[in-house]
Amino acid sequence: MSNRAASRRWSLQPNPIVVKELRSRMRGGRAFILLTGFLLGLGLVGYGLFLRATSGQNNGAPIFSAQVGQTLFAGLAFMLLFLVILIAPAVTVGAISSERERLTYEMLIATNLPSHRLLWGKLISALSYIALLLLAAIPLGSIVFLFGGITLSHVIQAAVIIVLSAITSAMLGIWASAMTGKTGRAAVVSYVIIGLVLGGFLFGAEIWTNRTTDPVPTGLLAPNPISALASSLGTLSGPGSGGGITTMRAFEAIPMAAGGGPGWWPGSNPFSNTGLNFPGWRTFSIGIYPATDQFGPDGMPIIAEPRSVWRITIIILIMACLGFFWMALHAVKPRRRWWPTWGDAAMLSVTSLSLLGLGFWIGWWFR
Amino acid sequence: MSELAIQTVDLLRRYGKYTAVNKLNLTIATGSIFGFLGPNGAGKTTTLRMLAGLLEPSSGQVFLHGQLIQKTSTAAAIVGYMPDFFGVYDDLRVWEYLDFYARCHGIEPAKRKSTVDGLLDLVDLSDKRNAFVQHLSRGMQQRLCLAHALVHDPKILLLDEPASGLDPQARVELRELLRTLRDMGKTIILSSHILNELEDICTNFGIMARGQLLAQGSLETLRQRSRPALQIKVLDDLERAMRLIGAQSGVLRVLEPAEETPNLIEVEFDGNEQQASQLLLNLARAELPIADFHREDDSLERLFLQLVNDHVTEEQL
Structure with a gap:
C-alpha cells in the first residue's frame, strides 16, 4: 500500500490510542474521584473568594456586584490555570514510559501505527480528560456572569491561556515520558520544569522590581502563564480596561459612591488594579503594571495600563508545544534520528511564518 | 530472492x-x-x-x-x-x-x-x-x-x-x-x-x-556436522577418570562436565565398538565408579552444545 493510500486510510478512522485510552481511563472510580475532588476544590475556592469579596460589607463599604464577579472570575481562572497545569502532566507522564514499563511498547511500535498518531492519540486522550474537567467546571464558572463585571473578551482570553497552558503542560509530560522512559523520572522532570517556569520567572520578576524601577523585561514575564493570565485579567479594572463596558461602568460608579476621585486612581478606588481581592493577586501580577512617575490628586502613583504579555505567551506556548511534540516524535520512533527531516523543516517554516504573519496582521507583537 | x-x-x-x-x-x-x-x-x-x-x-x-x-x-x-x-x-x-x-x-x-x-x-x-x-x-x-x-x-x-x-x-x-x-x-x-x-x-x-x-x-544438514560422542557418568574421582579417558584410542576430546551435570563427562569419540568396549573395560580396571556409559544420540541439544563449545574454544584459542 502506498504511503498516500495508507495515510488516507488512517485519516478516516478514529485514533486507536484515543479509543483504547478512553475505554480504559473511564473504567473504575479513579477518573470520577478526581473529577469530584476537582469540582469540590473549585467550589470551595469559589465560595471562599465570594466570602472574601463580600467581606467589605461588614465594614460598611459599598460592594458592587461587578466587583464580586471580577474577583470570582479572576480567582477561579487562576485556580483553573494551576489545576490544569498540575493535572495535565500527571495524566501524560506515563503516556510512553508506562508502555515501556509494562512491556507493551515494542508490540505497539511494531504495528502500522505511525509515531505521530501514537503521540497525537496520547495527547488527545489526556486532553480529553482535562477538557472533561474544564467542561465540568463551566456551570460553576458561569456563576460569575450572575454578578457581572466580566466581558466576553476576558473570558475568551482567559480560556485561550488556560487551554494552551494545559496543552503545553500535557505535551511537556509526554515529552518527558518519551525522553526518560521512566514514569517517575518523567514526573520529576515535568514538575521541576513547571516549577521553574511558574515560580522561577515570578521570582526573577520580583527580584527585578526590588532592585530597579525599570520595567520588568518581557522575557521574565511572557514565558510564564501566570503573568500572562494576570496581564489579561489586569484589564478587568483601572485604565485600559480594554472595552470592558460593564467593568468601566462599575469603576466609574465607585468613586462617586465612595466620594473619591477618578476611578483609575488606586488609592481611592476599591476596584483599581490592585483591587482584585484574592490572595496571590499581588504576586501574580508582578511586573504587569509598569510604574509611572505621575501621581493622582491623592498623592498615589497612577498605575499604567497593564502590559499585554499574554499575546507573546500564546506564541511561546504554541512554539513550546511544537518543540515538545517534535522531540517526543523522534524519541518514540524505534529508529531514532535527531537531525531534522525536510518534513520537520517544512513544518517549522510554515508554523513560524503563520505565527509571524498573524502577529503582524493584527499587530500583536507591538501592542 | x-x-x-x-x-x-x-x-x-x-x-x-x-x-x-x-x-x-x-x-x-x-x-x-x-x-x-x-x-x-x-x-x-x-x-x-x-x-x-x-x-x-x-x-x-x-x-x-x-x-x-x-x-x-x-x-x-x-x-x-x-x-x-x-x-x-x-x-x-x-x-x-x-x-x-x-x-x-x-x-x-x-x-x-x-x-x-x-x-x-x-x-x-x-x-x-x-x-x-x-x-x-x-x-x-x-x-x-x-x-x-x-x-x-x-x-x-x-x-x-x-x-x-x-x-x-x-x-x-x-x-x-x-x-x-x-x-x-x-x-x-x-x-x-x-x-x-x-x-x-x-x-x-x-x-x-x-x-x-x-x-x-x-536437522539432517546439521547432523552431518556433528561428531559422535560418548557420555560417561563417573560418581567419584572425576579428574583421574578424565585423564584416563583422554589417553584412550579413538578419543578426540574430553569436555569439561557442565555445572548442572557435574559427574557427566562428554567424550568426542570416533572409534569403533571394540575401542568403546576397551575404554569401558579400562575404566572398570582402574576401579572408577562408572554409573553410566553410552553413545550419545544425534539430538539437537547435543549438536547445539557441540557447536557452541567449539565456538567458545576457538575464541579462547
Whole structure:
C-alpha cells in the first residue's frame, strides 16, 4: 500500500490510542474521584473568594456586584490555570514510559501505527480528560456572569491561556515520558520544569522590581502563564480596561459612591488594579503594571495600563508545544534520528511564518 | 530472492563497543518454521528485533520477501512480532485488546470484528471474549499475544521465546497452534532454549553464539556436522577418570562436565565398538565408579552444545 493510500486510510478512522485510552481511563472510580475532588476544590475556592469579596460589607463599604464577579472570575481562572497545569502532566507522564514499563511498547511500535498518531492519540486522550474537567467546571464558572463585571473578551482570553497552558503542560509530560522512559523520572522532570517556569520567572520578576524601577523585561514575564493570565485579567479594572463596558461602568460608579476621585486612581478606588481581592493577586501580577512617575490628586502613583504579555505567551506556548511534540516524535520512533527531516523543516517554516504573519496582521507583537 | 522470506546480508549490531550481532547472513525459505537457537546473550533477540524493524542495524541489510527494510512501517506490514517479555493492557477485555491492535494496523471497521472473532477462535479464546485480560492465565495471555501478532495477517511471524513460562499442557497447545499457522502458509521464526520442543516442530534451524551464526539448515544438514560422542557418568574421582579417558584410542576430546551435570563427562569419540568396549573395560580396571556409559544420540541439544563449545574454544584459542 502506498504511503498516500495508507495515510488516507488512517485519516478516516478514529485514533486507536484515543479509543483504547478512553475505554480504559473511564473504567473504575479513579477518573470520577478526581473529577469530584476537582469540582469540590473549585467550589470551595469559589465560595471562599465570594466570602472574601463580600467581606467589605461588614465594614460598611459599598460592594458592587461587578466587583464580586471580577474577583470570582479572576480567582477561579487562576485556580483553573494551576489545576490544569498540575493535572495535565500527571495524566501524560506515563503516556510512553508506562508502555515501556509494562512491556507493551515494542508490540505497539511494531504495528502500522505511525509515531505521530501514537503521540497525537496520547495527547488527545489526556486532553480529553482535562477538557472533561474544564467542561465540568463551566456551570460553576458561569456563576460569575450572575454578578457581572466580566466581558466576553476576558473570558475568551482567559480560556485561550488556560487551554494552551494545559496543552503545553500535557505535551511537556509526554515529552518527558518519551525522553526518560521512566514514569517517575518523567514526573520529576515535568514538575521541576513547571516549577521553574511558574515560580522561577515570578521570582526573577520580583527580584527585578526590588532592585530597579525599570520595567520588568518581557522575557521574565511572557514565558510564564501566570503573568500572562494576570496581564489579561489586569484589564478587568483601572485604565485600559480594554472595552470592558460593564467593568468601566462599575469603576466609574465607585468613586462617586465612595466620594473619591477618578476611578483609575488606586488609592481611592476599591476596584483599581490592585483591587482584585484574592490572595496571590499581588504576586501574580508582578511586573504587569509598569510604574509611572505621575501621581493622582491623592498623592498615589497612577498605575499604567497593564502590559499585554499574554499575546507573546500564546506564541511561546504554541512554539513550546511544537518543540515538545517534535522531540517526543523522534524519541518514540524505534529508529531514532535527531537531525531534522525536510518534513520537520517544512513544518517549522510554515508554523513560524503563520505565527509571524498573524502577529503582524493584527499587530500583536507591538501592542 | 522472492522465494526467501528472510535474508540478512552482513547484519551487524553494536551497542557501544559490544557487538551483539556480528555479520549475520541468514536465509530463511518461505513457509518454513525456523528455530533460532543460542545461549543467553547469543544475539537472538537483537536479530529478531532488527528483522521486525524495531532496531536499526549498525550495518548490513534485512530483506523481507525481497523488500529492503529501512523503515519500521515497512517491516510492520509484513511481520507479526511477539517479544520474549510482553505486557498486556490489564484494563481491556480480550476482544478489546485484539480490536485495539486491529485498529493500530489500520484494519477497516467492516473487517475488524470478523478478524477479532477469527483470531479468538484460532487461539481458542472465544469463550474468554469478554473477560478482562488480567484474569487470563499465563498460557492464555501467551496465546492472546500470539493472536495480536496475527491480527494483520502477516506473512512472517517472529516469536521470541514463545514457550517460556508455559506449563507442559500449554506448550503442547502452543505447538499445535504453530503447526496450524505453518499450514496456513506463514513463515515462522521462533527462538527458544527448549531444544527438544523445536526439534519436533521446526523445519530449519540456526544456531547462534556470541553474535555469530554458527550453523543453519535442516536437522539432517546439521547432523552431518556433528561428531559422535560418548557420555560417561563417573560418581567419584572425576579428574583421574578424565585423564584416563583422554589417553584412550579413538578419543578426540574430553569436555569439561557442565555445572548442572557435574559427574557427566562428554567424550568426542570416533572409534569403533571394540575401542568403546576397551575404554569401558579400562575404566572398570582402574576401579572408577562408572554409573553410566553410552553413545550419545544425534539430538539437537547435543549438536547445539557441540557447536557452541567449539565456538567458545576457538575464541579462547
